[in-house]
Amino acid sequence: KLELYQSRDPNEPIGYRLTNFKRLQDNIDGIQAGFYLVGADTSIGKTSFCVNLFLDVLDTNKELTGIYFSLDDNKDIVINRILAIQSGIKINKIQKELEGDDLTLRSQSSSWLSEQSEKRRLFIYDQSDITDTGDVERKIKRRLNKPLFVVVDGLFNLDVEENTDGIREKNIARANELKKLSDIYRIPVICTAELRKSSQGQEGKPPTVDSIMETGKFKYNANLILLLYPDDMNCYDEHEEAIIKIKYAKNKLSHYRGTDKATFQRTNSRFIYADKKSNTDLS
Numbered sequence: 001k002l003e004l005y006q007s008r009d010p011n012e013p014i015g016y017r018l019t020n021f022k023r024l025q026d027n028i029d030g031i032q033a034g035f036y037l038v039g040a041d042t043s044i045g046k047t048s049f050c051v052n053l054f055l056d057v058l059d060t061n062k063e064l065t066g067i068y069f070s071l072d073d074n075k076d077i078v079i080n081r082i083l084a085i086q087s088g089i090k091i092n093k094i095q096k097e098l099e100g101d102d103l104t105l106r107s108q109s110s111s112w113l114s115e116q117s118e119k120r121r122l123f124i125y126d127q128s129d130i131t132d133t134g135d136v137e138r139k140i141k142r143r144l145n146k147p148l149f150v151v152v153d154g155l156f157n158l159d160v161e162e163n164t165d166g167i168r169e170k171n172i173a174r175a176n177e178l179k180k181l182s183d184i185y186r187i188p189v190i191c192t193a194e195l196r197k198s199s200q201g202q203e204g205k206p207p208t209v210d211s212i213m214e215t216g217k218f219k220y221n222a223n224l225i226l227l228l229y230p231d232d233m234n235c236y237d238e239h240e241e242a243i244i245k246i247k248y249a250k251n252k253l254s255h256y257r258g259t260d261k262a263t264f265q266r267t268n269s270r271f272i273y274a275d276k277k278s279n280t281d282l283s
Contacts, residue, residue, distance in 0.1 A: 071154030
């Protein structure tokens, strides 16, 4: 271990580098092996956050292979989101006839996506391909010939192989299985989770770790928990761009325990992470 430590460049992060999410990289010293949890209310942007992060990790680290398990949306929806993020074109517009610069941008984004797939660097699976944590592990084991990172979007829609009788027992099994995958294979496993409820719109309070549905083992097992919520819930639905706060509710990867901000461009699913941390809401 000491030889490994001594071989690391002190000016480089321990984990994988990021470009668009540079602030996140600095806060956790790169995307390291571990179990990550991204929690938010429905329609706040956690899927867009994870797709943007997925693309950033993949594009910045050319040696990496990425697997995106989508348990909420089908592959077509994920691909449309990727094309919108890469091109900057509105996600609905990108599915229609285009011309001029927009046609060029969509073609370039599509070519990039096809190239990553042909190079066997990018894999997208949905519920037609996987049903439980055993399927996820089998897909991971097939790609371990190269450095790997994984996103599981829609954590609570992922079933478990073992026989369990209650929601609580299933969630304990989910948490243990996903933590095991990150530990055994030494890879980052980034998951999204729904919040049980939010008081943000009513009282202006940020969510807490206990807001995650059936928190249980997830809170205990996670190396990093990020909670996303609007800076101003009252006007969130009124603008095409919204400021999203990213609260580091648990961080075992570094000392940082603050709240950052990002701009969420809802029409094209882009997340633009702020360079500097927020000076407010550090609770």
